[in-house]
Each structure stands twice: as structure tokens, then as C-alpha cells.
Amino acid sequence: MAKYSDDAKYVSAYNKGLEASNKAKLLLADLNRLKPGTAEYTSTKAKYDSAKKTADAAEAARVKRKKEIDAAEASAKKSKETKKAQSSVKAEIPQLEYQLQVAINEGNADKVKAAQDALTAAQNKLRGIKEPTPSKAAEEVAAEEGVPLSLTDFLKDAIGNVEKTKKLQQGLKDAGVYKGPIDGVFRAEILIPAATKAEEKLDMYASLGAGFTDRFEGYKRLASGATGMGGTGGVGELPITEYPTIFSPTDATKAINDVFKAELGRAATAAEMKIFKPLLLDAQKKNPARYETRIVKGKKVVTQTTGLDVATFLTSELKKNPTLKSEIELRLGGRKSLTLQDLANTAKANGLDLAVFGDDINNWVKRVDNGEDIDIFKNLIRKTAKIGLPDKVGALLDEGVNLDAVYAPYKNLMAKVLEVNADSIKLDDPTLRAAIGPDKEMPIYEFERALRRDPRWQYTDTARQEVSDVALGVLQDFGFMG
Numbered sequence: 001m002a003k004y005s006d007d008a009k010y011v012s013a014y015n016k017g018l019e020a021s022n023k024a025k026l027l028l029a030d031l032n033r034l035k036p037g038t039a040e041y042t043s044t045k046a047k048y049d050s051a052k053k054t055a056d057a058a059e060a061a062r063v064k065r066k067k068e069i070d071a072a073e074a075s076a077k078k079s080k081e082t083k084k085a086q087s088s089v090k091a092e093i094p095q096l097e098y099q100l101q102v103a104i105n106e107g108n109a110d111k112v113k114a115a116q117d118a119l120t121a122a123q124n125k126l127r128g129i130k131e132p133t134p135s136k137a138a139e140e141v142a143a144e145e146g147v148p149l150s151l152t153d154f155l156k157d158a159i160g161n162v163e164k165t166k167k168l169q170q171g172l173k174d175a176g177v178y179k180g181p182i183d184g185v186f187r188a189e190i191l192i193p194a195a196t197k198a199e200e201k202l203d204m205y206a207s208l209g210a211g212f213t214d215r216f217e218g219y220k221r222l223a224s225g226a227t228g229m230g231g232t233g234g235v236g237e238l239p240i241t242e243y244p245t246i247f248s249p250t251d252a253t254k255a256i257n258d259v260f261k262a263e264l265g266r267a268a269t270a271a272e273m274k275i276f277k278p279l280l281l282d283a284q285k286k287n288p289a290r291y292e293t294r295i296v297k298g299k300k301v302v303t304q305t306t307g308l309d310v311a312t313f314l315t316s317e318l319k320k321n322p323t324l325k326s327e328i329e330l331r332l333g334g335r336k337s338l339t340l341q342d343l344a345n346t347a348k349a350n351g352l353d354l355a356v357f358g359d360d361i362n363n364w365v366k367r368v369d370n371g372e373d374i375d376i377f378k379n380l381i382r383k384t385a386k387i388g389l390p391d392k393v394g395a396l397l398d399e400g401v402n403l404d405a406v407y408a409p410y411k412n413l414m415a416k417v418l419e420v421n422a423d424s425i426k427l428d429d430p431t432l433r434a435a436i437g438p439d440k441e442m443p444i445y446e447f448e449r450a451l452r453r454d455p456r457w458q459y460t461d462t463a464r465q466e467v468s469d470v471a472l473g474v475l476q477d478f479g480f481m482g
Contacts, residue, residue: 010065017058024051028306032245032289035311038371093122151199154215159186171219172198198222244288245307252277259314263328272324279317284308332369339368346378349402350385351427357381375400390438403427410435410447417451419460 027048034041099115158164162184168191172178178194180187202218247255256276260268268276289307319325340354343364347354354361364377378400385403386394396406404411410432415422425432431454435442442450457463 007065007069010062010069013058013062013065017055017062020051020055020058024048024055027051032306033310035315036309093119151195155192155195165191167216168195171216174223175201175219176222177201244285246284247280247310249277252280255310256280256314259311259318262311263315263318264324264331275321276314276317280310280314283313284310336365336369339365339374342374343377343381346381346402349404350382350397351403352381352385356384390436393436407432407435409444410442413444413448414451417448417460417462418454418456419462420456 027044031041031044031048034044097119099118155168158168165186166182166184169178169180169182169184172191172194173180173182175198177197178191180190180194198215198219201222202215253273256273257267260266260272284307287308290305292303292305319328340361343361344354347357357364364380368374368377379398382397382400382402386397389397389403393403393406397403404427407427411422411425414420414425414429414432427433431451434450435447451457452463
């Protein structure tokens with residue numbers, strides 16, 4: 001193992017994979033507690049997918065680097081062994097040449113041929129030329145050389161060999177992947193797919209350290225179900241691991257109360273706890289998280305099936321109860337009414353009638369009921385209200401300030417000067433809107449003078465009093481009044 005831990009690329013990939021894998025496990029635990037469809041669930045799911053992708057990529061990099069290290073080590077070992085063998089052969093050749101010369105001098109043809117063959121074999125070995133072994137099967141040669149025989153070479157060795165083809169047909173039939181005849185005829189269109197399927201099953205065991213040096217031995221194991229891993233479990237199948245999540249009484253109470261508060265705005269009663277706790281416990285036992293391992297194209301693939309979604313299950317069970325369902329609907333109706341009133345108030349505070357948004361209002365109310373923030377839709381109302389207004393006013397609305405708050409100082413002064421109720425002054429009043437122009441706001445004293453030019457001012461008590469005072473002054477000036 002030291003050769004791996006000494007390699008920077010291998011260690012980096014290993015550490016990165018371990019960190020991402022641990023992060024993914026934590027996010028998965030969080031994900032199992034969240035309600036699908038919510039913003040938090042979607043955000044956590046994205047983080048989990050990212051961490052899982054990083055972990056898989058790091059694992060692939062680690063495996064690739066391991067193969068590179070193993071290949072380099074094997075190459076170095078082979079090179080060393082080759083040099084050693086060549087050194088030995090170099091020392092042997094002079095002796096073989098001497099033996100050949102002795103045989104020639106003796107005139108013994110058999111000895112000459114044997115000496116010549118031995119010398120030729122040594123010279124070929126020195127040049128790296130292997131002697132042919134036509135009498136041996138490909139699998140035997142591969143086993144002797146320590147090199148895994150490919151499935152293609154294994155099948156080629158059976159072509160034209162009636163006995164081996166029969167053996168192959170019988171082995172694949174016993175393994176449950178071949179249904180053709182046992183007649184020694186190599187039918188590629190049937191045997192190759194069957195052998196490929198058996199190969200995938202054998203690869204499953206090889207990935208877990210239970211490989212087979214001989215394919216026919218592997219076929220026997222597939223037929224009997226004996227995997228060498230301490231048990232059976234189906235022909236060519238890997239076990240499925242299950243992890244049931246069973247809540248403690250405290251956790252169960254919290255989970256049930258969380259759903260009750262979300263749906264009904266209150267905690268569950270003791271009587272309701274007695275109903276929902278057994279339901280939750282039973283559902284968790286029946287719906288464990290499952291981890292299924294498969295081999296796909298030589299790679300181990302672990303598929304996870306998430307266990308029980310507690311919030312979804314409890315919500316569904318709660319709505320099956322007629323009494324609780326009625327309570328939910330009653331609360332939902334009141335909540336929708338409050339949402340609608342809140343949006344109407346925002347529209348009014350920005351000089352709009354909520355009716356201008358038409359059918360969008362119903363959609364907004366539904367989305368708020370499903371968990372979206374009502375401020376999203378209040379901001380949409382403000383964005384509509386700021387159309388045509390100066391940028392400075394629009395910027396305030398973008399920050400969440402309502403239009404009536406922007407005009408409040410002018411509106412209050414206007415109500416005082418015109419002697420009217422402030423609530424009777426609408427935000428679309430031309431005189432009020434004139435207080436804030438594209439370039440600047442009108443000073444209060446200047447706005448007050450502008451109000452005196454408004455036609456409504458002449459009907460105020462202040463206006464009448466001022467007219468009366470002026471008339472009195474004129475009469476006094478002409479001596480008609482003392």
C-alpha cells in the first residue's frame with residue numbers, strides 16, 4: 001500500500017473523494033428530513049448531487065491512478081525479470097555453442113539437431129521471441145504467463161473444438177444464461193451473448209474479491225449459487241443492503257408536531273400522538289433506505305433508494321383523517337383570505353387596485369400557500385407601481401418602500417391645507433404627484449404655495465377667512481368701516 005500513499009495524485013484523489021463522500025452522506029441525511037418541492041429541499045438536493053458527482057469523479061481518478069501505478073510497477077518488474085533472464089541466457093549461450101560444436105565433431109545428427117534447437121531457443125529468448133505452444137489451449141497459456149485471458153480469446157479457443165464447445169455450452173446452460181443445444185456446434189449469435197452475460201455476473205464477484213481463475217469453475221459457481229463469500233443470494237446477484245430509519249419517541253414527537261404546526265398551526269394532542277406514532281413507526285420499518293450494488297461494464301454501481309419521506313407521509317395521513325382535513329381546509333381558507341387582504345393593502349399603498357392583476361392574484365395566493373414568500377408578490381406590485389415614476393422613487397420601491405410612504409409628507413400637508421381627510425387623497429392625484437419631479441422634490445413651503453393655487457383651496461375655511469379679511473381691509477381703507 002506504501003506505493004499508493006507515496007503517490008501525490010493518488011493521495012489527492014483519495015482525500016478529495018473521501019471528503020466529498022462524507023459531505024454527500026451528511027447532505028443525504030438532511031435531504032431525508034426535508035419536504036420535497038420546497039426551496040430548501042431543492043437547494044439541498046442540488047448540493048447533494050454536486051457532492052456525489054465530485055465523489056464519483058474523485059473515485060474514478062483514484063482508480064485510474066491506481067491502475068497507472070500498478071501498470072508501471074508491473075512494467076518495471078517485467079523489465080527487471082527480462083534483464084535478469086537475458087543476463088542468464090547470455091551466460092548460457094557460449095556453453096550451448098560449445099555443445100553444438102562437440103556434436104558436430106562427433107557427427108551425431110540427433111545430438112546436432114538437439115544442440116542446434118537449444119541454441120536457437122536461447123537466442124530467441126534473448127531477442128524476446130517466445131516459442132509457439134500450439135498444443136496448449138489459450139487459457140492454459142494465459143494462466144502460465146499470469147495474464148488474464150480475454151473473453152474473446154477464450155471463445156476463439158472453442159471454435160472448431162467440439163468437446164470444448166460442448167463443455168462451454170453445458171457450463172453456460174448450468175449458469176442459467178444459455179438455452180441452446182449441447183451439440184458442440186459453435187453458434188456465435190447465441191454463445192457470445194450468453195457468455196457475455198455470464199461474464200458480467202462473474203465480474204460482480206471479482207469486484208468484491210471473489211474472482212475465478214478458471215471460467216468453467218466460475219460457471220459451476222454460478223450454477224450452484226456458491227460465491228465463495230460465505231453464502232448464496234441468487235445466481236450472479238449481489239446483496240441489497242437496507243437501512244431502516246426508526247425514530248426515537250422524542251424524534252417521532254418532534255416530526256409529528258412539525259407537520260401539525262405546518263398544516264394546522266398547532267401541536268398534536270396526546271390523543272393524536274397515540275394515532276400517528278404507531279403509523280409512523282410501522283411506515284419506517286416498511287420503507288428502509290436501500291443500497292443495491294450492480295456491475296455495469298466492469299464497474300461497480302451503487303444505486304440508492306431513499307427511505308420514507310416522513311413529512312410527506314405524515315401530511316398524507318393527516319389529510320386522510322376527516323376531522324383534521326376539515327380543520328386544514330378551514331385554516332387554509334382563512335390563510336388565503338389574509339394573504340389576499342395583505343396583497344390588496346400593498347396595492348392600495350402603491351396607488352393600484354389589486355383587480356388590475358386579474359387572474360394572477362389567484363396564482364399568487366396558491367404559491368404563497370405552498371410556501372413561497374409573500375414579499376415576492378408584493379415586490380411585483382411595487383414594480384408595476386414604479387412604471388413612469390422618477391428613478392429615485394423607483395429605487396425606493398425596489399427597496400420595499402411603498403409609494404404612500406414616499407408621498408406621506410406631501411399628502412399630510414395637502415390634507416391640512418385643503419382641509420380634507422388624508423384618506424380621501426388618492427395617490428394618482430395630479431397635485432400630489434407634482435410634488436416629486438424627475439429631477440428634484442418640491443420643498444414643503446413651495447408645495448404649500450402650489451396647494452393654494454389648487455381649485456379646491458378656495459372652498460376651505462382658511463380661504464374664505466382670508467377673502468373676508470381682505471374685503472374688510474378694503475372697506476376700512478375707504479372709510480366705510482370704523
